[in-house]
Amino acid sequence: MCVALRAILAPPVPVIAALLPTGAAARDVVLTRQETVQIEHRDRTERLRRLSDQALAASPRFFEERVSRGELPATFGTDIPVLRVVFPQRVFFDTDAFEVRAEAQAVIDVVAAALRREASDTAVFIAGHTDDRGSDAYNYALSVKRADSVAQALAARGVRQASVWRVGFGEAIPVVPNTSDTAMGRNRRVEFLFGRKAEAVGVWLAKQEARVCAGTGESQRAECLRAFAALPRVEAAPVRTGREARTLVMPPPSDAVHVLPTIETKNLVAVGPPVPPALVAPERIAPALVPAPPIDRTVVTITRDEPVIIDLREKRVLVERLER
Template sequence: MATVWHTQLTWFVLAICLVSFAPKQANALVPATPAEYDCQTLLETASKDGDQYDWRDLVFVEHCDRIKRLWRLTSEQGLGATPQFWHGDVEARRLPKEFGSNMPILRVVFPERVFFETDRADLREEALRVVEIVAESMRKEMPDVALFVAGHADSRGSKTHNYNLSVRRANAIAEAIMDRGINNASVWRVGFGKDLPLVAGESEESWALNRRVEFLFAPKPIVAATHLASSVDNACSASSEAETRKCLKNADPKPRVVVEIPKSKNRETVTPSSDGKVEVTPSTTHIESDPQAPSRMVVDPVGTRKILIDPINRKATTVAGI
């Protein structure tokens, strides 16, 4: 009981820090409280052309339903560690013009200890309950809804080790979700290592919060990718701007990582190259790096479009024709 209470208190303190002291960014997310949402009213007020709803309104109805459904499923499972729900909009000006309006984004954050033992990437028994929650929710989603599984590490250990570990952990979770019948084109995975800490600091509490697995839900992959390109806007929350600046400087939030759709259960061995770059590439997936911009992440699975994520300029670009 003391452990659960301490975890809940720690997450409460995190929420206060993120709301009160986070840099004021247009892309920043805020805590999501399911009780605040009235999905039926959203549906009733959605724009219609005859019998057809405007899809831009429907994605917000689906977003509302997604938050309530995940909250309900999590409560029913009785997990010892309560996840945190954060949401916001990706602005229309940052998306391809065909969107024409802001798009919702939902980030669900579980503490790392729910999924893995220290420095390991095999799933704990409790993690399988979380995987089932996410899979059950995805069964209710539209086919083009994207789920990004993102692994993060704390600041201890080398950059390469932490990156490799976060990628393996994201792989393990994504594949477990697909094992439950979820379309692999809906599930993307990425590891950030220690480059994007939630909070500043070098304490046990900070490390515990920064070791995490995040589930990012979006109406389309490009929406999630655009949000990820600005992940730095939600990093390094602290009690002062000076602490945040110091944290961001040390974090180096320009990860050289590959976001990919899982295509095979046979994962390749993660081996860093001579320049320290690591790519995890299933044998049936083609993934490449953009040589002109080493800080970009390139998504190029077979049968999909390519997404370039540029953390420096906070942009994501979809390349058609693949």
């Protein structure tokens, strides 16, 4: 599929302009879907970097991730990059609190300004993370509430172009082992994940096990994987919906007994093509005669008001189909 150039240009767009020919030749330029997605991703990155440099005392860290076309609904037809923007948690919250600090308002203003220039099918997931002090359940609840506080503050800016979800992972996905105050400070963070499609961001979030305490010692990695396994499914809830707001998880008192959430519903539908089951050939039939299982390429897409289930154990994304 090709996309007409004028369909994606909304001046000023410095990154796009630098990549394209000028003069008469420009009238004949068309972009493939892959080229369109790549250019929008580069423009998004430069816009956020520029706005951060102008408005913030310290810029966030930027990471580029990528989701392959084979992991996405067949109609997408292209790899989709995911931009991960990481702010340290101390920018947003006081210790053991989830109210957004006054100093964080400038950060949220930057993100809102960037989102106003996005295409309508752009998604941003706001992910909350904690260090490992406190129980698994307490940290999960706190991370959800912190992510929701930032997401609600962003929604209050009146951003309508992009769809926004909030999700918390508690202590399950550290970027470094929690072996010092400095390391724990890095793990207490808020991440903004931007992508052209919500499905791409969800798929990347579901595959984070490879990042869990990478390069650590055997005992530290075992502890990280234990925390990871404690959260097999988490819910990324839409921030703006057409229905009554869903109940949020509140952090319990530190001495309370609180179990981790479980998500049990019959309305979950997988995003993207499923992995075909392994086929065992009958003993006396040559493997060549065994038909290959069909691959279901049913397209399941995510809309703005649907909860997204991130299944960390099975490394897949599910959509909760709500009653309409």
